[in-house]
Amino acid sequence: MRRLTALAIALDVIATLSYGTGAHIAVRYLNPSFGAWWNSDEFAIVECAAAAVGMLIGIRFGARLVNDAALRSRSMIAAAIVCALALPIIGRVGAEIARLRFTSGASANAWLIDRFGYDAGMFLDKLLAAGVYSIKIATFALPVGMVLFGAAIAIFMTAKPVGDTAAPISE
Amino acid sequence: MLSLRFAVLFIHIVAVIVALGGSLFSTFALAPVLAAELDSTARLRVARRIVRRLCAIVLTSLTVLVVTGIFNVLFIGGVSILLAIKLILVVVVIALALYQYGNIGVEIWRTSAAGPSPAVADLQARFRRVGLTVGSIVLLIVYLSIGLTRGSGAIVTSIRRGFRRYNEKNSRAERPPGCGGLPRSQSRSTL
Numbered sequence: 001m002r003r004l005t006a007l008a009i010a011l012d013v014i015a016t017l018s019y020g021t022g023a024h025i026a027v028r029y030l031n032p033s034f035g036a037w038w039n040s041d042e043f044a045i046v047e048c049a050a051a052a053v054g055m056l057i058g059i060r061f062g063a064r065l066v067n068d069a070a071l072r073s074r075s076m077i078a079a080a081i082v083c084a085l086a087l088p089i090i091g092r093v094g095a096e097i098a099r100l101r102f103t104s105g106a107s108a109n110a111w112l113i114d115r116f117g118y119d120a121g122m123f124l125d126k127l128l129a130a131g132v133y134s135i136k137i138a139t140f141a142l143p144v145g146m147v148l149f150g151a152a153i154a155i156f157m158t159a160k161p162v163g164d165t166a167a168p169i170s171e
Numbered sequence: 172m173l174s175l176r177f178a179v180l181f182i183h184i185v186a187v188i189v190a191l192g193g194s195l196f197s198t199f200a201l202a203p204v205l206a207a208e209l210d211s212t213a214r215l216r217v218a219r220r221i222v223r224r225l226c227a228i229v230l231t232s233l234t235v236l237v238v239t240g241i242f243n244v245l246f247i248g249g250v251s252i253l254l255a256i257k258l259i260l261v262v263v264v265i266a267l268a269l270y271q272y273g274n275i276g277v278e279i280w281r282t283s284a285a286g287p288s289p290a291v292a293d294l295q296a297r298f299r300r301v302g303l304t305v306g307s308i309v310l311l312i313v314y315l316s317i318g319l320t321r322g323s324g325a326i327v328t329s330i331r332r333g334f335r336r337y338n339e340k341n342s343r344a345e346r347p348p349g350c351g352g353l354p355r356s357q358s359r360s361t362l
Contacts, residue, residue: 061266062273065266066274067278068273068277071273071277072273093241093245097250100245100249139258143237143261143262144237144238144241146262146265147234147265148234150230150268150272150273151230153226153272154226154231157276158223158224158226
């Protein structure tokens with residue numbers, strides 16, 4: 001689970017930086033066909049990787065709160081499978097929510113242009129927007145990962161109580 | 172009445188009722204009655220089964236709550252400070268519920284297999300305390316939700332209404348006596 005989380009974080013960071021900096025142009029220069037594919041899909045990769053990061057962190061955070069090792073590992077695996085199946089939907093819904101405007105606060109665009117000049121400011125603004133977008137998707141996916149882990153715990157506890165080594169009292 | 176938004180909101184509210192109502196019923200109605208009516212062995216036997224069932228009910232309700240809550244955010248169409256606070260509290264509630272059932276609940280189940288003991292009583296008291304904390308935070312979330320969907324809007328509407336009445340009163344007072352004032356349609360458009 002740790003490796004999976006690290007992989008998702010690495011993919012998210014690479015795709016976000018690539019989208020923010022427009023690195024697909026360099027990729028196109030090196031390998032035109034891969035560059036074209038990367039250009040058309042990098043945004044979807046940002047969305048899915050960010051959602052995966054959020055859900056995996058949610059599952060791991062939830063797992064830290066559970067005492068029983070057997071219940072924890074079973075629930076983590078089940079929740080990770082459900083998260084993988086639901087990833088396109090959660091990525092899409094998370095992206096929709098991440099596009100919603102915050103009802104208060106100012107845009108950083110003007111400040112960045114004022115501070116670093118027009119070209120550098122616009123570049124940094126796009127990079128910042130991509131980073132914030134990715135973080136927002138991951139933040140909304142975090143509780144989803146936690147509740148899916150919780151649902152897995154509920155199912156496993158109801159189906160067969162874990163950690164019940166001794167015979168229950170006349171049950 | 173039969174829109175998707177309405178259905179999602181209805182399921183969201185039902186999930187809150189089930190999660191909160193189940194916890195409150197077990198804490199304030201069931202536990203005192205069990206303590207008064209049953210001997211310790213029978214009470215523990217019932218309590219063991221309740222922990223498992225309540226775990227399924229509460230954690231499933233929380234799952235439904237989060238999923239429908241995300242759709243509600245989409246329907247609201249904006250993120251505010253109030254919503255951000257609510258989301259943080261939701262994460263806290265899920266964490267506490269996982270700790271309550273996945274940690275204390277499992278420990279109660281494991282320890283109580285041998286029969287009644289002081290350790291089980293301590294765990295049950297801790298289970299109730301965490302449950303009450305979860306219930307209190309859920310009530311706070313419900314309060315914030317009312318503010319999110321009704322409160323702020325209602326406040327803005329009442330302020331606008333107040334300004335409208337004030338303007339109407341002032342414009343009437345400024346009119347010279349005998350002047351009929353503006354026609355109703357015109358006066359409405361200026362306000």
